[in-house]
Amino acid sequence: MDVSVPRNIDPDVRQVDNAFLFDIDDLESHIEQNREERRLEATRAESIVKDEVEVILKWLQSLKATPTIIALRQRADALKQAELQKALSRLGTLTPEQQEAVEGLASGIVNKLLHGPLVALKSAAQSSNGFVYIEAARLFYDLGQSLLEQQAVNVEDVRDETDVPAVPPASKEEPEQDGISRQASGL
Numbered sequence: 001m002d003v004s005v006p007r008n009i010d011p012d013v014r015q016v017d018n019a020f021l022f023d024i025d026d027l028e029s030h031i032e033q034n035r036e037e038r039r040l041e042a043t044r045a046e047s048i049v050k051d052e053v054e055v056i057l058k059w060l061q062s063l064k065a066t067p068t069i070i071a072l073r074q075r076a077d078a079l080k081q082a083e084l085q086k087a088l089s090r091l092g093t094l095t096p097e098q099q100e101a102v103e104g105l106a107s108g109i110v111n112k113l114l115h116g117p118l119v120a121l122k123s124a125a126q127s128s129n130g131f132v133y134i135e136a137a138r139l140f141y142d143l144g145q146s147l148l149e150q151q152a153v154n155v156e157d158v159r160d161e162t163d164v165p166a167v168p169p170a171s172k173e174e175p176e177q178d179g180i181s182r183q184a185s186g187l
Contacts, residue, residue, distance in 0.1 A: 058126040065125035068134050069118055071143040080110045 001022045013021045084106045088099065117137070124133035135146050 061130055062122050062126045064130065065122050065134050065137075068137050068143060069121065072118070072137065072141050073114065075141065075143060076110050076114055080106050 005024060007023055009021060009023075011021065011023075013019050084103060087106075088094065088102065091102070094102070121133060121137050124130055127133070138144070138146055
């Protein structure tokens with residue numbers, strides 16, 4: 001290996017069998033080749049990270065549908081239980097196997113009815129306008145407050161707990177608006 005400048009070893013040494021000569025020029029080309037390979041790998045790594053971030057962001061977006069999915073499932077189960085109790089009271093005395101069959105029938109119907117809409121809701125929630133689908137489901141299935149209303153209530157709860165006013169108090173001396181003070185205008 002000849003790393004001196006000027007060279008100390010004659011380049012013709014490369015002609016000798018089993019003799020390998022590396023000089024500064026060779027090292028620079030290897031370094032540049034390694035840099036290029038690292039740049040390519042960095043580009044590939046950035047692409048992988050970008051793809052995985054998109055997957056995670058879609059997953060996080062789909063989580064916004066979770067409260068609505070839970071509320072819909074709870075509402076359906078409550079309706080199922082109420083209707084099941086009515087039906088069982090009308091049917092009279094049933095054997096445990098018959099009662100289990102009726103309950104299984106009710107559960108199966110609810111699960112089959114909800115499966116498609118819940119899968120579609122979770123998928124739609126991943127889109128850029130997923131919030132619209134979530135709010136539509138809350139409205140169509142009468143699930144109570146919209147997510148926006150729930151968030152507003154949560155913000156009010158936080159304000160109550162921290163005693164931070166929602167709007168800063170007005171100063172005693174109001175600035176004039178269009179040349180008329182608030183006191184003079186009766187406001």
